[in-house]
Amino acid sequence: MIYLNGKFMPIEEARVPVLDRGFIFGDGVYELIPVYSRRPFRLHEHLRRLQHSLDGIRLANPHGEDEWDRLIRELIGRNEGQDQSIYLHVTRGVAKRDHAFPPGVRPTVFMMSNPLVTPPPELVASGVAVVSAADNRWLRCDIKAISLLPNVLLRQQAVDAGAAETLLLREGFLTEGAASNIFVVQNGVLLAPPKDNLMLPGITYDVILELASAARIPCEVRRIAESEVRAAQELWLTSSAKEVLAITHLDGKPVGDGKPGPLFRQMHRLYQDYKASVMRKDG
DSSP states (O other): OEEETTEEEOGGGOOOOTTBHHHHHOOEEEEEEEEETTEETTHHHHHHHHHHHHHHTTOOOSSOHHHHHHHHHHHHHTSOOSSEEEEEEEEOOBOOSOSSOOTTOOOEEEEEEEEOOOOOHHHHHHOEEEEEEEOOSOSOTTSOBSOOHHHHHHHHHHHHTTOSEEEEEETTEEEEETTBEEEEEETTEEEEOOOSTTSOOOHHHHHHHHHHHHTTOOEEESOOBHHHHHTOSEEEEEETTTEEEEEEEETTEESTTSSOOHHHHHHHHHHHHHIIIIITSOO
């Protein structure tokens, strides 16, 4: 069951006009909200990020937070599964093809639910391989835009190489992954790129830094040079679905000893404890 422009319906019945600006221009934004035990996780934070994205493309929010909350929870209730992934998508709407914003057009609002699939234990134990590439995306990566072709092409580089993700570097510094945030461990210190226009402000990114602070793991949020990435003792990738995974190989070379490191194992335990004690509680 999906939601489209005020109605819940089977996905097979959903129709969007071909002149929707999301289809024509990629003119829209989205959110991906994990659901644990049928409760949306950090919904306020996700909706705040949605508002930031809408503001970034100068599109009025079609709903207030209370209405989003109601619609999202109803969609969860209409679908099976204790753990779900809610995809929320807002475009500028349907209009004659013209680059300029069309006046008086109603935004298109689409939501769907998919099963939330998290990494299996064997992947957590082994870690993943990634490749690196130049970050050739636009300069407003903080906007969660539906026009993801650069990310698609960058992620395909990883697929072609048999890797799990593509780590992105811009002008000698780490930004993020094609569909994840990246953390670096060097000399026992957890390093994170700063939230700016060159990376998406991940909700899981925030959770990792909060857990590290509570556990008194030394952290620095700053620009991270490519040389530091390649000399790292540990590398991690994080996202709502992947949670936190160790990167054990970068461009075919081992990271550290080529196995998930001690700080990763500590963070993974902290994350799983947090998931059990907080993520599965309303709030």
